[in-house]
Amino acid sequence: MKYAMRVGGKDIEMHLEKNSKLLTNDYSETYYTEDGKPVTSTPQDVDHCYYHGTIVNDSESTVSMSTCDGLRGYFRTAAQRYLIEPLSGGDDGDHAVLKYEDQSSKPVVCGVTNTSWNADYPPITSKSRSRASGPSLLQQQKYVELVLVADNREVRTYRQMQSHLTMQLICLQVYKPLNTFIALVGLEVWSDNDKISVTAPAGATLDAFTKWRNSDLANTKRHDNAHLISGIDFEGSTVGLAFIGTLCSDHSAGIVQDHNPRAIAVGATLAHEMGHNLGMNHDDSSACACSGNSCIMAGALSYDIPKSFSSCSSVNYDQFLNNRNPECLLDKPDYRNVESTPVCGNGFLEIGEQCDCGSLEECTNPCCNATSCTLTKDSECAAGACCDNCKVRAIVECRMKHDDCDLAEYCTGKSADCPEDVFTVNGIPCDGGRGYCNNGQCPQHHDQCVKMYGPSAENARTYCYEQNTRGLYYAYCRRPSKDQYIPCQRQDVLCGKLFCNNGNDNPNYGRMVKFLDCKASFYDELTSDFGQVDTGTKCNDGKVCNHKMECQCEPGWLLPGCDTKDESFTGLSRGRLFRHC
Template identity: 35%
Template structure:
């Protein structure tokens, strides 16, 4: 809704400032590109205007998308057509309703309840008729990524040119992306002006609105580029959209700065496995089990990389109608819909749900401040049974002021203060002050189309005890999201939890651990054994040499001599014979004689003999007979 907090992406436990304080925040242009996957639906009237020619309808849809995409590119937003549905056999909803709001509501219901449709960020319905009570288009505001409310419609009659209708289409898509009317924005006439004047560019106010949506955590589905196999376009390398047959597209050669992508061929560079996506890092896939989208509240599920794709899986959440908030309300499109959460999102964190008497008193009036919807003739009064599903009534001190509207206060029983608001956001914007679908309005009941009905009307049809063995819950695809400790798809075997839709919840380190064990333990052992095999002879010789070097002290001791039986000393010959016979046996006694050390295993070379004694000097010979 224009200028209103994105209910679809908030939780009742997340207390944030009112959107009206954030809506004009100034911030630099977001550096990352946002990709809007657009699903276009062409009604039977427009199909007839194109002469029931399917090819002509396809070409027209592609041309419309390309022109609108060029309008959003200055905001770093890309509009990519990924789904085209043609109601060739008739319109499944009433496109001739009394108000554009009823047509939009019918289209949203059709989108949320029709199986087999491709998941898109926004679904837009082209209706081949003129304006409805002066309204050329209508959209929910700030609801991008919502499976039901991320919708818009536009009237594309035979008298409107393709180029002329692009402004209307861009205007309604801008609403879904959180942009409100910018009539008061200075600088001229822009696309988000409340009246169609054929403008072709967005204002800075619209840019701020979109940035505020991103700052609040909205638009989480816009981070992933679309799957090239689902893109409906005329392939062109260099348009920054990965078309069929391309691995990547980073723009022209001059502007491309992606090392993973070859701009000239739109193919991956050598050694690269991916070029973009939340699960792509340094040109390689992130490990399976790496978180890529966190859980956003009780009714949402986290998503994980699967290890084989650079894109994060689609956003999955608990099946509509699953009880939440202590079973007083229900999950709807990934959000636990409560009165308290809606009051806080609209009027600030100090507000909460008013007493039931406020709803009864206000919604039975059937005016701008209390009703159960509108028709071409005016507001619809609520019945007492449905009063909790009409206008939202809150209570609290100092609610935040709203823009483009007014707040009314009144009291019940003179003590209970109630207030609601009339949001004057233009005829193409639904009232954001109405109670949301899935809000609990009684025991086992929920609000559905401004009526308090049995909660089964929300479409919950999963028996978790049978399908998930009481160890998980069903997601919006009907598959089990298993509790931690149990493995998908049926939660009947041990595992790490998660579902087949959201990716593996556990980072598989078995390959890494196996490689570490191999390189750090097994491989060194194999190398050592191989070296030992080739050097076995040298090792054997070394071992034998060590045995020969064993010390004598380790040999068995000599037997002791018997000195008591024979005290007669032996003669020299006998002793010599004994010495020769037992020369290698130690003699152990109390007073062993001194023995020279045993020769070494490796005897030292004999010492050089000592030099002979010096010869005395010659004595002179004297002849004693000589006469002196």
């Protein structure tokens, strides 16, 4: 779609396309009846009126527009930012184009301090990872499946659905340079009353919202990240708060005050708080540079709404990706197919295209024809770890071996992409015999203690683990219900609750019990328990913890899960074959 207008004495032409990556295929909306009954629907046409694009001959431009009820939205030229809104209802009336200038007299800030939460909080427990070689994790395409929740005060301000989608559109635009798509999987509207205690202290509200997310939302809607949009006025000048470095965990959440009638300003705050979830700290150094007068992760919002992340934010994000391996970011959502044909020049490789390097002004790839999205003459490829000088490589390492449990991958000569990341068979000794490979990992008690209590933490002595035979709320093997704690058999104590020594005073997740030099974490609610020993952890010579929290392997079965037959088994207990303890 093309749209022309005159702005600042100049004629501009926008090239717009439907935003096919705004909503996922399982997008749903949940409202509540007066008696508190949730009603969930899956509207089929809500995203057909949302567009994004660029301005012709302006490489720094970006456009996010809705045609749902007249033309409204945001666009940016190299020199200025603008809002466009209908002067009257309907599609055919006049529209106003306004320079965007936030004239709020109240300075507003993010409530996060860079020391509020440890970057290791809570521990990521992924069992697979993408290893850096060829494209880094920062360079790879990533996806955040987002749920927005509007509290009752927000509902009573008569915010329309379009406003919340506009907020998400702003996020989608600013994260695009970081190869990160923000996909909305759900909108929950607390139309009857709040489901938590929403109070002016932002920290208390964030804690309550996070608890509700884990106990309620997580059970009804699959998602990676959730943010509460609230109509309350938080204490002081705070308009947002979020946990740092917690995406893909139970603390992947944030809260945002609807502090401005312009959805673009609230969307910028949403992008900021989500940045914290992705491991970004505030830009507190003059060395943190970005295009524009203000960066997204600035601690205080300026009148000039930020449009890009700083160099410091990119470094923070890269560190988070490499240190935490948040696997949920690599899961591609099933986007709604609102496009009948691919759009050449949008930078996304779509069905029917051989390549897409962006617009003619943006494209710097000699292997790709920007006007037709086809390969240039004699080119075999335009991108990929196995593409070099427009040719597909063969028998070249494209992903190096990362550790004892990994295998290197090599280009096949048939594809520009590196083959699927694979790892060694389970049960091979790793890390000098301190563990056994399990699904590409080398799980060990010590490493799990470091994740829970920080780098100075150590695995506890055997006496501590013997408490797991007691079946207490902090010492057990299995918990089938909230108030039922099944004790470990004595031979299985190293497979129950994780016990550690030293490290931080408090665990990164859960609450702590400490006695002598033993400490363990516990949880009031029946939820994901990061304080349990991981499946596959070595618990004795040649033995590992299986999924039942048992330290054993039947004769004739291989480590680590004891569910794979050893064809060479002769009935003798030798090598890595062991009988019950």
